[in-house]
Amino acid sequence: MLKKMLLILLLTIASIGYDFGTVPKVNVVDIPKGKPLMIEFGKTECVWCEHMAPYFKEIKEKYPKTPIYYVNTDKDVLGAINTNIEVLPTSVFWDENGTEVGRHEGYLLPDQIMELLEKYGVLVK
Numbered sequence: 001m002l003k004k005m006l007l008i009l010l011l012t013i014a015s016i017g018y019d020f021g022t023v024p025k026v027n028v029v030d031i032p033k034g035k036p037l038m039i040e041f042g043k044t045e046c047v048w049c050e051h052m053a054p055y056f057k058e059i060k061e062k063y064p065k066t067p068i069y070y071v072n073t074d075k076d077v078l079g080a081i082n083t084n085i086e087v088l089p090t091s092v093f094w095d096e097n098g099t100e101v102g103r104h105e106g107y108l109l110p111d112q113i114m115e116l117l118e119k120y121g122v123l124v125k
Helices: 002-016 047-062 077-082 110-119
Strands: 037-042 068-072 090-094 100-105
Touching (some): 047 110
Parallel strands (some): 037 068
Antiparallel strands (some): 037 090
16 A cells, blocks of 8 residues: 555656746747757656756746756657757757757756856856
């Protein structure tokens, strides 16, 4: 009985998803061009993606005009394949033309995210 309850709890938590706040959850093809931006690739059962979600939520609350997008690779497999995503989480940076100008594979701390946003001209203060 305890095992069944634990399983139900885990499935419920997994189905809720991570709280990215106002970071749009999109497919790659729906991401607008025209300004530098960051795309965070993750998936539902990625522990590191889950741990990073509050960082992005906090950054978007502090800098709401900073263009950050989240792509769930479970839902946008083709977008992940076309962007050559091999490791999760992966942060990809585009210039205003939609050309990749930078990439980081793996977990990032908030200060590292901020450094990359500034480096690639994505941060809008």
